[in-house]
Amino acid sequence: MRGRIYVYGVMLAALTLSMMTGSLLSENRRENGVQIGLRVEPSTITVPVGSRGYAVVFITSEDEGEPKVSLKIVNPPENVRFQFNPTEGKLAPLFTSILIIEVNLNASEGTYPVQISALTNKGFSSANITLIIPFIEKNVTAYDSNLGNQGNMVGGFALRVDPSNQVLKKPGGSVRYAVTVVSFGGFREKVILGVEGLPEGAAAIFNPSEGRPDPVFRSNLQIFISQETSPGLYTFTVYAVQGENVQKTNATVKIESFNLIMVRRLKELKVEVESDRLKYNPGEAVRIFGHIYARGQFPSAKATVLVQVVDSEGKIIHSKLLETTIGGYFSDRLTVESDWRSGSYTIFATASAEGFKDGFARTIFTVGSSTKPSVVVDSVYTTSVEGEKKEVFHPGESVVVWVLVNNSGANLNGGVVWVEVTDPLGIPLMVTAFGSNIGYMEQTMVWVQLKLNQDATPGLYEINALVSTGYISKGGKFIAGKEGAFLVSPS
Amino acid sequence: MMSLRSAFILLALLALTTALVTSCKAEPLSLTAGVEKPTYERGEVVVVRGYVLDSKGSTVPYATVSLEVIGPTGGQMHIAMLLSGPDGSFSDEFTVPEEVAEGAYTVYIVASKTGYEDGTLTTTYTVIPEFGFDKPFMTALIVAMALIAFSIKRRNPSSTISHRPADS
Numbered sequence A: 001m002r003g004r005i006y007v008y009g010v011m012l013a014a015l016t017l018s019m020m021t022g023s024l025l026s027e028n029r030r031e032n033g034v035q036i037g038l039r040v041e042p043s044t045i046t047v048p049v050g051s052r053g054y055a056v057v058f059i060t061s062e063d064e065g066e067p068k069v070s071l072k073i074v075n076p077p078e079n080v081r082f083q084f085n086p087t088e089g090k091l092a093p094l095f096t097s098i099l100i101i102e103v104n105l106n107a108s109e110g111t112y113p114v115q116i117s118a119l120t121n122k123g124f125s126s127a128n129i130t131l132i133i134p135f136i137e138k139n140v141t142a143y144d145s146n147l148g149n150q151g152n153m154v155g156g157f158a159l160r161v162d163p164s165n166q167v168l169k170k171p172g173g174s175v176r177y178a179v180t181v182v183s184f185g186g187f188r189e190k191v192i193l194g195v196e197g198l199p200e201g202a203a204a205i206f207n208p209s210e211g212r213p214d215p216v217f218r219s220n221l222q223i224f225i226s227q228e229t230s231p232g233l234y235t236f237t238v239y240a241v242q243g244e245n246v247q248k249t250n251a252t253v254k255i256e257s258f259n260l261i262m263v264r265r266l267k268e269l270k271v272e273v274e275s276d277r278l279k280y281n282p283g284e285a286v287r288i289f290g291h292i293y294a295r296g297q298f299p300s301a302k303a304t305v306l307v308q309v310v311d312s313e314g315k316i317i318h319s320k321l322l323e324t325t326i327g328g329y330f331s332d333r334l335t336v337e338s339d340w341r342s343g344s345y346t347i348f349a350t351a352s353a354e355g356f357k358d359g360f361a362r363t364i365f366t367v368g369s370s371t372k373p374s375v376v377v378d379s380v381y382t383t384s385v386e387g388e389k390k391e392v393f394h395p396g397e398s399v400v401v402w403v404l405v406n407n408s409g410a411n412l413n414g415g416v417v418w419v420e421v422t423d424p425l426g427i428p429l430m431v432t433a434f435g436s437n438i439g440y441m442e443q444t445m446v447w448v449q450l451k452l453n454q455d456a457t458p459g460l461y462e463i464n465a466l467v468s469t470g471y472i473s474k475g476g477k478f479i480a481g482k483e484g485a486f487l488v489s490p491s
Numbered sequence B: 001m002m003s004l005r006s007a008f009i010l011l012a013l014l015a016l017t018t019a020l021v022t023s024c025k026a027e028p029l030s031l032t033a034g035v036e037k038p039t040y041e042r043g044e045v046v047v048v049r050g051y052v053l054d055s056k057g058s059t060v061p062y063a064t065v066s067l068e069v070i071g072p073t074g075g076q077m078h079i080a081m082l083l084s085g086p087d088g089s090f091s092d093e094f095t096v097p098e099e100v101a102e103g104a105y106t107v108y109i110v111a112s113k114t115g116y117e118d119g120t121l122t123t124t125y126t127v128i129p130e131f132g133f134d135k136p137f138m139t140a141l142i143v144a145m146a147l148i149a150f151s152i153k154r155r156n157p158s159s160t161i162s163h164r165p166a167d168s
Helices: A002-019 B002-025 B135-155
Strands: A029-031 A034-041 A044-046 A052-061 A068-074 A080-085 A088-090 A094-103 A110-119 A124-133 A156-162 A165-168 A174-184 A191-196 A202-207 A216-225 A232-242 A245-255 A270-275 A285-293 A304-310 A316-323 A329-335 A343-352 A359-367 A375-383 A398-407 A412-422 A428-438 A442-451 A459-468 A478-488 B030-035 B045-053 B064-070 B076-083 B089-095 B103-112 B119-127
Touching: A034 A110, A034 A124, A044 A052, A052 A068, A052 A110, A052 A124, A052 A156, A052 A174, A088 A094, A094 A174, A156 A232, A156 A245, A165 A174, A174 A191, A174 A232, A174 A245, A191 A202, A191 A216, A202 A478, A216 A245, A270 A343, A270 A478, A285 A304, A285 A343, A285 A359, A304 A329, A316 A329, A359 A375, A359 A478, A359 B076, A375 A459, A398 A412, A398 A428, A398 A459, A398 A478, A412 A442, A412 B076, A428 A442, A428 B076, A459 B076, A478 B064, A478 B076, B030 B103, B030 B119, B045 B064, B045 B103, B045 B119, B064 B089, B076 B089
Parallel strands: A044 A124, A165 A245, A270 A359, A375 A478
Antiparallel strands: A034 A052, A052 A094, A068 A088, A068 A110, A080 A094, A110 A124, A156 A174, A174 A216, A191 A232, A202 A216, A232 A245, A270 A285, A285 A329, A304 A316, A304 A343, A343 A359, A375 A398, A398 A442, A412 A428, A412 A459, A459 A478, B030 B045, B045 B089, B064 B076, B064 B103, B103 B119
């Protein structure tokens, strides 16, 4: 077991080093007047015997007719299998494919030049990459995180971020990365993407943030650098998580100098907590799920979360201290005992992490029936005016904020649903209050439209959706809440 | 007759006791809170800090704190739902918008926790123009200073800055 772990570490380092060697621009050829660009990243790939390696092939064309392109390997070395995914497609005007390189256990160590060619009906292009098969002692079983043990192969996935380095030259701008998750060995589970180690004031958004590699799952990562962020070179980690299986890769963003706006704002942990259902009966299990993140929606690991459940009389009936997993997730479970009274039960989740102000969230569930309203804000999301769900907007655009509220307890009469939108500098832009009666097992949906100014500050805008028993100025109190966010990008 | 009267008194006493017990059951929460400064300029960060206390003055942890800020024209400017920490403290902060009206802002705070009666508190702060003066006042001040400087110059037109020769 020790040997396997040792080899795993070495090979992962070898693969990482080889990926850092950069990309290779192809020898572009012009035939019939059409130029095809072919680029492979990385240009040097180290794959030990019994393992797999990956590269991304980018093909561009100046032809506007969206020609079909097919990929081929010329003179592959023996006992090495090359596979493109996909093998062919349309240039519109960019075509990308994942090159999977499988090195058989019988392959010989050495350095091999490999030619990749892209063909269309109007031209072709080729690029050379270097495949390094390193020497490994024959009595050690090859193992790597991407592949698992070759002799008893288990499914898994690999993660790539392209490009691995980006530079931001203007203030309040954003940079984009292509994130690719490739599965192997029949792996088809859902993976969740996350990012850690972003500079202060930066925000990240994956679109989409989760998916199934079948065999490839592609996502776009947009990192927004606000004017609060100091110039410098920042290395951050992108990861893909499926249960205990975590794949990580590093990328960088270089921020060049620009004017700084000093903002006094505490780094606050954001917490989300919910139960799997709104209503339970004695004997049933209550599953509690939660997630913590810092400002900018990037998950934060290694935080502690105190989960407490309080009954309708204020007695703490359950208390547990949990540690978040990578990605900032936590979960808990309790069973509704037969002696629990009917009524509303509140779940409190208080998160603490070094360097952050504590964050908290609460939600409510009902056992049997309740004489008090049991209200939860089910969802907060944003759309365009046309109703298209989106999270990235531009200055001058209109943002529609939607809030869905559920009540599993007694009627809430004279309630108020509130929506507050705060800009990246912490300035409340809008507070809207909707008077609402929400009956037993009823849902209420409210929406509010916000027109962004042409000079709107780029960055992360936070949405605070709350429900109260009345106006606070008239003695009401908040009983439920949920946060949301959207990005304003200048480009 | 006596027995009826006794029964009535007994019933009244019972009702009174029940009412007293019920009213004693829910202990009232109280709040001590305030903003860090009495006045703020646009763009400054308003910080509200406070503690949730019980009737004996002990801090109350994990109470829900509801906060609503209302501007001089009656519109809501900010809302927040907070939770008091293990030491009963809570805090909130927000930035004064550039376009906001000058004047008095009222912060309404309600503390609530199951098993307690809600506690309320109101505090205020004032949004003032930059430098503490409004624009017409500053304009008038600059014009007045320019006129004074001009009149001094008219009275003593030959006054110039000259360098004294160095003593030899």
